[in-house]
Amino acid sequence: MRVDDRRLGELITESQDLQVDALRTAHEVRPALVELSHSSTTDRDPDVVTRFNRERRRVLRNGGLGAGALAARGLLGTAFGTAVMGIVARPAAAQEDVSIMIFQTASSLETLAVATYGAALGLPFIGDNAVVKTFAETTMMQHDEHNKAFQAQTRDLGGEPRTTPSDKYAPVVAEATPGLVDYAAVVALAATLEEVAQDTYIANLALLPADETRQLMASVLAVETQHLATLRAVGALLEGGAPELIAIPTDLAALPAAAGSVAFPEPFEEAQLASPPEEGAL
Amino acid sequence: MTDQMDIQDDLAPVTPSAPSRRRFFAVGGVIAAGAVLAACGDDDEEGGDDTGDGDDGGGDDAGIATFAAGLELLAAQTYAAALEAAGSGALGEVPPAVAEFATVAQAQHQAASDALAAAAGGITPEVDPAIKATVDEAFAGVTDVAGLARLALSLELQAAATYLEVLPALQSADAINLVGSILPIARQHAAILHFALGEYPVPDVFATTDDSLAPA
Numbered sequence: 001m002r003v004d005d006r007r008l009g010e011l012i013t014e015s016q017d018l019q020v021d022a023l024r025t026a027h028e029v030r031p032a033l034v035e036l037s038h039s040s041t042t043d044r045d046p047d048v049v050t051r052f053n054r055e056r057r058r059v060l061r062n063g064g065l066g067a068g069a070l071a072a073r074g075l076l077g078t079a080f081g082t083a084v085m086g087i088v089a090r091p092a093a094a095q096e097d098v099s100i101m102i103f104q105t106a107s108s109l110e111t112l113a114v115a116t117y118g119a120a121l122g123l124p125f126i127g128d129n130a131v132v133k134t135f136a137e138t139t140m141m142q143h144d145e146h147n148k149a150f151q152a153q154t155r156d157l158g159g160e161p162r163t164t165p166s167d168k169y170a171p172v173v174a175e176a177t178p179g180l181v182d183y184a185a186v187v188a189l190a191a192t193l194e195e196v197a198q199d200t201y202i203a204n205l206a207l208l209p210a211d212e213t214r215q216l217m218a219s220v221l222a223v224e225t226q227h228l229a230t231l232r233a234v235g236a237l238l239e240g241g242a243p244e245l246i247a248i249p250t251d252l253a254a255l256p257a258a259a260g261s262v263a264f265p266e267p268f269e270e271a272q273l274a275s276p277p278e279e280g281a282l
Numbered sequence: 283m284t285d286q287m288d289i290q291d292d293l294a295p296v297t298p299s300a301p302s303r304r305r306f307f308a309v310g311g312v313i314a315a316g317a318v319l320a321a322c323g324d325d326d327e328e329g330g331d332d333t334g335d336g337d338d339g340g341g342d343d344a345g346i347a348t349f350a351a352g353l354e355l356l357a358a359q360t361y362a363a364a365l366e367a368a369g370s371g372a373l374g375e376v377p378p379a380v381a382e383f384a385t386v387a388q389a390q391h392q393a394a395s396d397a398l399a400a401a402a403g404g405i406t407p408e409v410d411p412a413i414k415a416t417v418d419e420a421f422a423g424v425t426d427v428a429g430l431a432r433l434a435l436s437l438e439l440q441a442a443a444t445y446l447e448v449l450p451a452l453q454s455a456d457a458i459n460l461v462g463s464i465l466p467i468a469r470q471h472a473a474i475l476h477f478a479l480g481e482y483p484v485p486d487v488f489a490t491t492d493d494s495l496a497p498a
Contacts, residue, residue, distance in 0.1 A: 138484070145487045198466060205462040206455040214458075215450045215491075218465065222442060222489035225466035226473040230483045233474060249480040252377045252427070260382030264470040267393040268463040 098277060099213055100159030102204050103150045105166075105280030106217070109197045110147035112165035114140055116173050116193060120186050131246055132183060132234070139190075139227055146220045153216060160282050168279060169196065184238045191231040196273045197224045203274035229263035236262040343457040346448045347402035349497055350461070353444060354395035355407040356414055357437050360421060361388035364430050374426050380478065387434070387471050394464045401460055412498035428479065435475040440493045442468040447494035 117140035120126055127133050151161035165173075176189050201221035208214040236259060237245050245255055361384045368376040368384070399407045417437065424430050445465040452458045473483040 134482075135484075138482070142484070142487050149488070202459075202462045202466070205449060206458040210450055210453060212450060215446065218446050218449045218462070219489045221462070222446060222465060222469045223484060223486060225469050226484040229470035229473040230477070233477070248477075248482075250477055252379060252478060253375075255377060255379035257378035257382040260379035260384075260474070261386035263474050264386070264390065264467055267390040267467060268397070268460075269466040270463060 099208055100154055100157050101277040101281035102207060102217075103154040103157070103213075104159065104162040104282050105275055105277055106197075106200065106204070106220075107147050107150045107154065107162040108164065108166040108280030109169070109193070109200060109275065110143050110150060111163065112169055112173060113143040113193050113197065114147065115165055116190065117143065119173075119177060120180065120190070123180055123186070125182070126186070129183070129243070129246060131248055135230065135234075142223060142227075146223070149216060149220070153213060157213075162280055162282055166275070166280055168275065169193065183243065184235065187231050187235045187238060191228060191235060194224055194228040194231060196275060198228055198269065199271040199273040200275045202269060203271035204277070207277060225269065232263045232265075233259060343452055343454050344402050346452060347398045347457060347460075348405055348407075349410070350441075350444065350448070350464075351395045351398035351402060351405065351407035352409045353413070353441050353495065354391045354398060354464075356409040356417060357441060358388050358391040358395060359409070360417060360437060361385075361391065361434070363421060364424075364434075367424070367430075373424065373430060376427055380427050380431070383471075383474060383478070384430075384434075390467055390471075394467070397460060397464070401457060410495075410497050413495060431475050431478050435472055435479070436493075438468045438472040438475065440495050442472065442489065443491050443494040444496075446489055447491040 117136050121133070121136050121140070126136065151163070154161045173189065173193070176185075180186050180189065198221060201217050201224065204217050205214055205221075208217055234246055237243060240256060240258075242254075242256070245251060245259075364373070364384050365381070365388065367373050368381060395407050399405050417433075420433050420436075424433055442465055445461050445468070449458065449461055449465075452461060469489070476483045476485065
């Protein structure tokens with residue numbers, strides 16, 4: 001594997017700076033988001049509440065999530081679906097229960113992601129490529145910040161923050177762990193977790209009320225989808241037998257044409273792997 | 283970063299505060315209320331709930347979709363111009379991965395523009411003239427692949443920030459889902475552009491609305 005030691009040293013320093021900057025940004029942004037959300041739940045605009053209630057009922061009537069539909073996901077047949085159907089006639093404040101479920105489930109996915117990247121960083125070969133190692137470290141930190149934001153949001157809505165990993169996917173990760181013997185296996189597992197998170201957060205957008213809770217979800221979605229894109233590109237280079245191209249500075253001229261598009265195979269991302277809101281609810 | 287490519291300083295960003303969002307919607311809301319829902323594949327047999335009283339923000343959804351359709355069209359046009367420039371040799375040697383990126387990104391932005399235009403009631407998308415002028419001026423200064431990537435990165439991040447800005451105000455599930463399905467693509471493009479430029483592909487812990495755009 002080609003390694004530009006000098007540039008990698010710069011990259012690591014740069015990355016550490018980025019992490020510091022990113023953490024600073026996170027700490028600046030999160031309280032603002034939480035504060036905004038708090039104000040939105042305690043000082044609701046009656047018109048917004050009316051629109052929210054109307055839209056929530058319409059979502060439920062239609063089966064919800066656009067063409068995919070909640071029913072197609074089996075959502076309406078679940079405990080969550082039953083719970084939601086039971087609250088549609090109640091005021092918006094009661095529907096915060098749904099938002100709490102959404103953020104608890106999101107925390108379960110973030111907690112698992114942190115644990116998985118942490119385990120990957122303990123693998124004996126992970127340091128062979130400094131770019132991959134830096135990605136794992138940075139991504140783990142970012143997921144941890146996302147989790148903290150979701151836990152703060154859960155608390156702000158009056159719920160109990162979830163601190164344990166997804167009951168559904170933790171066994172999947174445990175089963176896959178013995179097979180993490182090379183970068184390709186690690187990337188494949190990480191990409192799956194990122195896609196589950198991405199799809200879940202896309203699906204959540206239409207279930208959250210029209211306030212800053214939806215914006216928080218979207219702001220995290222925007223980062224998870226970049227993790228996924230990066231992993232798709234890295235995975236393709238590994239699969240194509242070109243691990244030496246996973247390097248910074250990037251050797252653009254040497255990259256195969258497919259590397260230019262493999263990270264975004266579709267013009268729209270669909271919530272195909274979405275976890276339903278009740279999946280990680282406490 | 284080349285100065286001429288940093289168009290973010292030249293375009294007036296929308297700050298993330300609520301008054302700015304209201305300003306955006308005041309401009310965008312001139313589109314007929316409910317048009318977005320009619321064209322979003324809404325299968326609600328009781329559609330009056332969504333569009334009948336104008337109280338559900340359907341007009342806002344249509345206005346947002348109209349503006350976003352123009353933004354996506356501008357991105358598609360810019361990538362098309364880049365491919366043309368590459369073909370003429372104006373950008374020097376263009377690696378295959380870069381040409382592939384521009385080709386696929388152009389098609390995806392065009393698809394997004396088409397979907398948003400349909401969601402806005404079947405409108406013909408129009409690019410905001412002030413934004414187009416700024417982007418055209420920046421593009422005129424592009425002389426190589428790095429410059430093109432820098433301009434493209436600005437466009438992708440601004441589009442994504444705009445979607446993040448408007449998502450909390452969208453009212454219909456169809457509009458939310460459409461925007462929610464497009465935002466990730468712009469951010470995915472941005473990640474690869476960061477990598478192409480030799481930068482860390484995911485530099486932000488949280489996406490922000492700092493660079494979002496609104497009609498002039």
